[in-house]
Amino acid sequence: MRLLGTLLIGIVLGYAALAALLFVFQSRFIYFPEIGRQDRATPAQLRLPYEDVRITTTDGENLHGWFVPAAQARAAVLFFHGNAGSIVHRLDWLPMFQQLRLSVLLVDYRGFGASTGSPSEAGTHVDAEAAWRFLTETRGIPAGRIVVMGESLGGAVAARLAARVHPAALVLHSAFTSAPDLAADLYPFLPARLLTRFDYNTLDAVMKLRCPLLVAHSPGDEIVPVAHGRRLHDAATVDKQWLELAGGHNDGFLFMRAEWINAFDAFMRRHLPAGSG
Numbered sequence: 662m663r664l665l666g667t668l669l670i671g672i673v674l675g676y677a678a679l680a681a682l683l684f685v686f687q688s689r690f691i692y693f694p695e696i697g698r699q700d701r702a703t704p705a706q707l708r709l710p711y712e713d714v715r716i717t718t719t720d721g722e723n724l725h726g727w728f729v730p731a732a733q734a735r736a737a738v739l740f741f742h743g744n745a746g747s748i749v750h751r752l753d754w755l756p757m758f759q760q761l762r763l764s765v766l767l768v769d770y771r772g773f774g775a776s777t778g779s780p781s782e783a784g785t786h787v788d789a790e791a792a793w794r795f796l797t798e799t800r801g802i803p804a805g806r807i808v809v810m811g812e813s814l815g816g817a818v819a820a821r822l823a824a825r826v827h828p829a830a831l832v833l834h835s836a837f838t839s840a841p842d843l844a845a846d847l848y849p850f851l852p853a854r855l856l857t858r859f860d861y862n863t864l865d866a867v868m869k870l871r872c873p874l875l876v877a878h879s880p881g882d883e884i885v886p887v888a889h890g891r892r893l894h895d896a897a898t899v900d901k902q903w904l905e906l907a908g909g910h911n912d913g914f915l916f917m918r919a920e921w922i923n924a925f926d927a928f929m930r931r932h933l934p935a936g937s938g
Contacts, residue, residue: 691814691840691859692780693745694773702749704729709755716768718791722784725775726768726792728800729755734764736806736829736933739792739822741815742767743835747774761926763808768792770818782859785814789822805829805934811836813885820866820893830873830932832925835882835906837889838864846886863893870899873932875925879906902928 704711709729716724727748738758742751748767758765770788771778778784793809796802809828811819816836823831837843840859867874874897878890894903904924 691744692772694747694770694780700747700749702752703727704752704755707752707755709759714766714768714795716791716795718771718787720784720787722771722778722788723776724768724771724788724791726766726795728764728766729758730764731759731762733762735762736764736808736929737796737800737802738763738765738808738810738832739796739819739828740765740767741789741792741809741811741818742769743813743815749774757922757925760922761929763929766792766796782861785818786821789818790825793822793826808832808929808933810834813837814861817861817863817866820863820870823872824866824869828872829934830875830928831870832875832877832928833863833867833890833893834877835879835885835890836863836876836893837861837885838892842889843885847884864896867893867897870897873900873902873928875902875904875928877904877906877921877925879908881908883909900932904928 704727712728712730714726714728716726718724725748740751740754742748747769751767754767755765768788769776770780771784772780776788793807796807797804804827807828808830809819809823809826810832811817812834813836816833817840819831820833820836822828840861841854841857842864844857845854874894876890876894876897878885878887880887891903894901902924904921906921907918
């Protein structure tokens with residue numbers, strides 16, 4: 662009995678230690694800016710013209726980004742990437758945007774890539790607003806010709822921004838409903854909702870949308886279950902479209918199949934003003 666008691670105490674202490682570790686160091690489980698830090702790839706490797714930009718936030722951080730123009734562009738995409746790596750790992754999106762005549766601004770959050778500062782939830786939202794101002798004020802692109810797009814964690818950032826401004830449309834790729842919801846799915850053996858100090862409430866933002874919404878998700882997503890995408894789509898009260906992808910979280914991209922690109926293009930055609938911009 663004494664041995665059993667000692668074993669149970671050990672299990673309880675181990676469980677408590679694991680929960681404490683998740684609570685205290687959870688930012689390290691959310692942000693992975695160091696992945697590929699030394700990678701110096703640029704759109705030039707795809708033989709695409711681009712502008713290296715620097716964007717100053719309202720709290721003084723300096724964000725690095727690329728503005729990649731498209732010939733006779735009909736709109737611009739403001740693209741927010743996921744929680745790992747930087748814009749150098751999103752080059753594979755560019756051929757699709759070029760094909761669809763969409764210019765794009767790729768920007769790194771604070772602490773990612775060549776941007777200054779350290780990542781935080783509030784910081785990512787401040788960064789998103791700075792990127793929006795860059796397109797609308799510095800570049801002079803009308804809000805009605807800007808599509809806000811986010812993948813994974815970037816979906817939460819994109820959704821919150823889109824609910825606050827007036828873009829042409831919002832596109833969510835492999836997005837989750839909220840950080841506590843995702844934590845509960847990833848760590849079912851822990852009281853993850855109680856331990857999560859991050860919100861990233863994409864669902865709440867989607868319910869406040871006033872622009873069209875496209876939700877793209879794969880049933881094979883092993884990190885963000887497809888149920889998250891379905892809930893986001895179903896919760897929206899605006900004109901919306903569901904696009905089912907294939908593959909895992911990091912390979913179910915829109916550009917992989919012609920039919921996905923065509924569906925994305927059809928969505929753009931319905932919700933962008935006629936002509937180039």
